[in-house]
Amino acid sequence: MSPLSSLLRRSAPSDAEASQIASARTDPSAESPSAGSPPAEAPPRGGLVEIRGVHKSFGELEVLRGIDLTIAPGEVTAVLGPSGSGKSTLLRAINHLEPVSSGLISVDGEVIGYRRIGDRLHELREPEVLRQRTAIGMVFQSFNLFAHMTALENITEAPRRALGAPRREAEAHARELLALVGLSEKADAYPRQLSGGQQQRVAIARALALRPKVLLFDEPTSALDPELVEEVLAVIRSLARAGTTLVIVTHEISFARDVADTVVFMDQGRIVEQGPPAKVIDAPAHERTRTFLQRVRTGAAPASEDPAGSADPAADPAPGARTPPPTTPRTTPEDRS
Amino acid sequence: MTSSVVTHDSAGRPVAPGAAPGADAMSCPPGTAPSAAASPGERPGAADADGRADTRPAGRSSLGAVSDEELARLRVVPARHPGRIVLAVLVGLLAAAVLWSFVTNPRWEWGVVAQWFFAESIIRGLLETLKLTVLAGAVGFGLGLVLALMRLSPSSLISGVSWTFSWIFRSTPLLVQLLLWYNLGYLYERITLGIPLTDVTLVDSRTSDLMTPMLAAVLGLGLHQAAYAAELIRGGILSVDQGQLEAASALGIPARDRSLRIVLPQAMRAILPTAFNEIIGLVKGTSIVYVLAHAELFFTVQLIYGRTQQVLPMLLVATVWYVVITSLLSIGQYYIERHYSRGAVRTLPPTPLQRLRARFGRRPALAGGAA
Numbered sequence: 006m007s008p009l010s011s012l013l014r015r016s017a018p019s020d021a022e023a024s025q026i027a028s029a030r031t032d033p034s035a036e037s038p039s040a041g042s043p044p045a046e047a048p049p050r051g052g053l054v055e056i057r058g059v060h061k062s063f064g065e066l067e068v069l070r071g072i073d074l075t076i077a078p079g080e081v082t083a084v085l086g087p088s089g090s091g092k093s094t095l096l097r098a099i100n101h102l103e104p105v106s107s108g109l110i111s112v113d114g115e116v117i118g119y120r121r122i123g124d125r126l127h128e129l130r131e132p133e134v135l136r137q138r139t140a141i142g143m144v145f146q147s148f149n150l151f152a153h154m155t156a157l158e159n160i161t162e163a164p165r166r167a168l169g170a171p172r173r174e175a176e177a178h179a180r181e182l183l184a185l186v187g188l189s190e191k192a193d194a195y196p197r198q199l200s201g202g203q204q205q206r207v208a209i210a211r212a213l214a215l216r217p218k219v220l221l222f223d224e225p226t227s228a229l230d231p232e233l234v235e236e237v238l239a240v241i242r243s244l245a246r247a248g249t250t251l252v253i254v255t256h257e258i259s260f261a262r263d264v265a266d267t268v269v270f271m272d273q274g275r276i277v278e279q280g281p282p283a284k285v286i287d288a289p290a291h292e293r294t295r296t297f298l299q300r301v302r303t304g305a306a307p308a309s310e311d312p313a314g315s316a317d318p319a320a321d322p323a324p325g326a327r328t329p330p331p332t333t334p335r336t337t338p339e340d341r342s
Numbered sequence: 343m344t345s346s347v348v349t350h351d352s353a354g355r356p357v358a359p360g361a362a363p364g365a366d367a368m369s370c371p372p373g374t375a376p377s378a379a380a381s382p383g384e385r386p387g388a389a390d391a392d393g394r395a396d397t398r399p400a401g402r403s404s405l406g407a408v409s410d411e412e413l414a415r416l417r418v419v420p421a422r423h424p425g426r427i428v429l430a431v432l433v434g435l436l437a438a439a440v441l442w443s444f445v446t447n448p449r450w451e452w453g454v455v456a457q458w459f460f461a462e463s464i465i466r467g468l469l470e471t472l473k474l475t476v477l478a479g480a481v482g483f484g485l486g487l488v489l490a491l492m493r494l495s496p497s498s499l500i501s502g503v504s505w506t507f508s509w510i511f512r513s514t515p516l517l518v519q520l521l522l523w524y525n526l527g528y529l530y531e532r533i534t535l536g537i538p539l540t541d542v543t544l545v546d547s548r549t550s551d552l553m554t555p556m557l558a559a560v561l562g563l564g565l566h567q568a569a570y571a572a573e574l575i576r577g578g579i580l581s582v583d584q585g586q587l588e589a590a591s592a593l594g595i596p597a598r599d600r601s602l603r604i605v606l607p608q609a610m611r612a613i614l615p616t617a618f619n620e621i622i623g624l625v626k627g628t629s630i631v632y633v634l635a636h637a638e639l640f641f642t643v644q645l646i647y648g649r650t651q652q653v654l655p656m657l658l659v660a661t662v663w664y665v666v667i668t669s670l671l672s673i674g675q676y677y678i679e680r681h682y683s684r685g686a687v688r689t690l691p692p693t694p695l696q697r698l699r700a701r702f703g704r705r706p707a708l709a710g711g712a713a
Contacts, residue, residue, distance in 0.1 A: 100592055131597060139594035149589035153607045153685045163593035166603070195685035215593065 051079035051250035052112045052140065052218030054099060059108030061094055068094045069105070070274035076267070078113075078218075081251045083261035083282075086271035087297055092254045095271070096221050099252065100141040101134055112141060112219055139167050142212030146224040148204045150196040156183065156207045157192040160214045168215065175214070182210035186240050202233030206240050213244075220244065222253040238264075258301055262286045270294045454655035458646065459662070467642030468663055474559055474628045474638055479621055481564025486571025491601065493576050504572065511569035516630060520562035524634050526553050555636035563631070567624060574616045578609035610682040618675040622668050629660075639663060 054076040061069035068091040076082050084092045097103040099110055101118040109126075110117045117137055119126035129137075150159050160179035164170040170178075183189050186206035196204050205225055212220060222241065226234040238260050245251060245264045255261055261268055261282060268285040270277045270293075277291050289295050444450065458464055492504035511519070527550035535545035582605050590600045629640035637645075639660050647656040680690060692700065 102588060102592060135591070135594040135596060137594075138592060141592075143589075143592040145585065145589060145592075147585055149583075149585040151586060151589070151604055151608075153682070155685075162590075162603070163595055166596060166599040167594035197685060198688055211593070 050218060051077075051248050053078045053114070054219055054250060054252070055109075055111045055114075056095070056099070057109045059095070059098060059110060060106045061091070061098060061103065062106050068274050069098070072108070072274075072276060074269065074276065074279070076219075076250060076252060078250055079248045080266045081245045081264055082253065082267045082269060083265035084252065084254045084269045084271060085256070085258070085261060085285075085297070086277075089273075090271040091274040092271045093223055096143075096223050096252060096254050099219070099221055100138050100143055102143075112137070117141075135167065139163070139215045140218045142215060142217035142220045144205070144208050144212050144220070144222045144225050146227050148196070148201070148208045148228070150204055150208055150211070152196050155193045155195055156188065156199070156210075159196070159207060160211045163211065164214050179210070179214060182213050183207070185213075185243075186210045187236075200233060201229045202236045205229065205237045209237075209240055209244075217249065219250045219252065222251065222255070224254050224256065226255070226257060256301060258286060258298060270297070272297070449654065450658065451652060451655040454652050455658050455662070458656065458659050463642050463646070464639070464659060464663075467637055467639040470637060470642075471625070471628050471639040472667070474556075474563065474631065474636075475621070475625050477560045478563035478567055478628070479624055481560060482567025482620075482624070483571045483575075483617070485564070485568035486575055489568060489572035490575035490579060493572065494579060508569040508572050511566055516562065516566050516627070517633065519566055520558060520630065520634060523561045524553060524555065524558040526558075555631070555634040558634055559628070559631040559636055563624065563628065567620065570620060571617070574620070575609070575613055577616075578611075578613035579605055581612040582608045607682065611679070611686055614675065614679050614682060618671060622671055625667050625671070626664055 054074075056072050056074040056076075059069055059072040060067065068089075070091075072091075072095055084095065086092045094103055098105050099112075099117065101110075104118055109119075109121075115137065116126070118129055118134055120129055121127075150156075151162065154162065157176060157179050160182060161170075161172070161175040164175040164178065165172060180189065180192060183192055186209055188203060188206055188210070191199060191203060191207070196207070199207065205228075209225075225241065226237050229237065234257070238257065241251070241253065242260075242264050253261070253265070263282075265282050267279060268282045269279040270285055270289070270291075272293050277293050278285055278289065284290075285294065286298065289298060445452075489504045489507060492500045493508075495501050495504075527548065530549055533545065533547060533549050533552055534543060536543035586604055586608065587600060590604045595604070628638055631638055632641040632644060635641065643656045643660045647653045650656070676693075680693070683690065
């Protein structure tokens, strides 16, 4: 087993214990199994994410209009789409940061945010939602590191406060995670003393500290300078084969093609098409997907290569621009949908 | 003025004669050189401008023509500010004049000030003032924090209660509040605390026995302070980026830790300067308690000058003590603010003490003595 896999392993279930733990996870009173359990040789287990008929409205505006999606355990899913297509909202719905208006989302069969009794969905109280979230890590576009804490404190905060892990243990794990993202020497640095790329890598380590079954990335490189993007993508790439389920909202088309098992293209609150990258990115079936991909590619190429060159993608839909740009294809700097 | 601007605006315009090459190089910062070279490239006259740059090192030359020796020779001459010096002298003279009158005018009666400064009754009054400040400050900021959190509650009833509290206590004069608390016995003769519908009584006494001047003062000052503290703490909390809370809840951190460990420490940076303003105001604000005839510093001073008729020197005694307390608080404020600015700035500037040590540390002879 790779050292990475053992680092990310959520719990230490022997086969006999596995079912016990699975049932314990649905019991709110049970301690999270990851706290204090000794290391074992079981491979890390990704969570199964199921999304059924999810709608979400903000007032009049319906941002999600019936999303159905199944993400297999350990699979890497890239969600593409224009600004306002609802992809960030979908991601935030998975860990209940954004409660859905209707529909169901579950991780490993456990409904997120609600307890289903018969035909009724009883809203969970906050401590139970928080417990569910410890199994679902999230990395934000704007990093959101705790500004008054060092990198190490940022990483140990959640294990210590949410899972009650002892300080010594949390710090040891945090140092391993910092090494994993290549920032061992930055343990005592404050976020403001780090570059954007370094901050995002700390944020990834922070999300990993809870040994989540599912990791959500909300445009992890959109707030970064082009030359810092690759260091973050490299870290995500290294996680992709470690067994955790990854859901990545991104504008990095070439990265998505590289790393994703499934690419989902969203537009106006619906999934337009989904499938392996070879299909969705290289041979999209829908016109909407084609225009989006083309716009992202032609729009990004001049921005990263030649600042003086003609930068009007609408005026120049060059067929030669099929080759993906080496760095950041970005449409808009922000996509808060 | 600058040669680079001339090159930008019109390639054909002659440059002012007699411009020294050194001055030209100085006036064109290195960063502007590429744009100066690129911009004429879009115009027909570009070749012309470039050609002249080669033949004429002075005048419209681009920075490329500056030789290495020239660069090595260049020295920065700091700009002079004669107005600043004149102003500094004037302000210095004014300050000296004020100080001089303080020291030499016999009517200040510094001898009397010195005589009473450490007098036992004054020190007792001073301690009473400090006690009032600490108690009222604790009530004020403790309750203020609760009120601020209530105000941010999603329940409109809870936030409404907090709003109403602030509304009432900010809109009535402090003096009225103090007198109301002190005269509570007139409104409610007895105070009884017990469990309703049973015979259990925990407290039962005459209000006037309970309501000492001290209690009335702490309640009056504290509740008044709480109304203001609530608003300023709420302002600090609102100044913390929403993303911090979002990240904390995404990590499953419990609500209590989100407030106390994530949001409040960051809000402190916005809260502290105003909070110290309030506390310093409170130190001096305690003097209003003289209306309750409570023997704090100011009331003690009044008692003494009532007897001795040395009004101004006695007021000076109180004033100097207030200055001392305020100064100590200001020093405390500096270090506490510094503590909470961890992570908010890339590197903390050295403290005045550290700067002093660094200055003396440079001289080897003094280094041992300073440390």
